[in-house]
Amino acid sequence: MKKGPKISEAEWEIMKVVWSKKMCTSSQIIEVIENNTEWKPKTVKTLISRLVGKNVLGYKEEGRKYIYYPLMEESECIKDANQSFLSRVYDGxxxxxxxxxxxxxxxxxxxxxxxxxxxxxxx
Known part of the structure; x- marks a missing residue:
């Protein structure tokens, strides 16, 4: 089975927003995240960049805006996280x-x- 990229706890928070919205701008992600955390916009943008680099998030340019969308289904990421947890904590x-x-x-x-x-x- 092909393993997906490892997603940090903070990156999961970003992905939850993107999965729920399907497509969104960084401003929309920041708006949701700021309601739930004390993260600064720069932190959120850094996490978005990491997820793009890991090929978990994709984007398209619309004028001066970037529209982000998931490249992996939530269920795929959950399955990978479950397998990782099971291997690390319970020896599989x-x-x-x-x-x-x-x-x-x-x-x-x-x-x-x-x-x-x-x-x-x-x-």
Whole structure:
């Protein structure tokens, strides 16, 4: 399986905005990010540049504006992040991870039933 680029926690915040908007300018990204963080516009622009460099974000020029759009689907990035986490923390053993999460979480009865249903479907 081809691994996608590693996306930092800060870059994820930028990507969440772009995925939700589909296409947007840096000003639109900055507006959303400024409501949720204390990042300066220059920081946001630096993160956007990194994502363009990693081929996660693309852009097109419209006059003096750059319109950014995702080059990777959110689901692809989540899958890559999951695989990376699983490899780093649990040596790739999904059973160890699931057992750990289940033991450490306060699962509702509905959560448990849904997990059982999913596991039964996988048989």
């Amino acid at each position: 053993a999904i059973k160890k991870m699931l057992v750990s999460f289940i033991k450490e979480s306060n699962l509702s009865k509905d959560d448990i039933e849904e997990l059982k249903r999913i596991l039964d479907e996988r048989k």
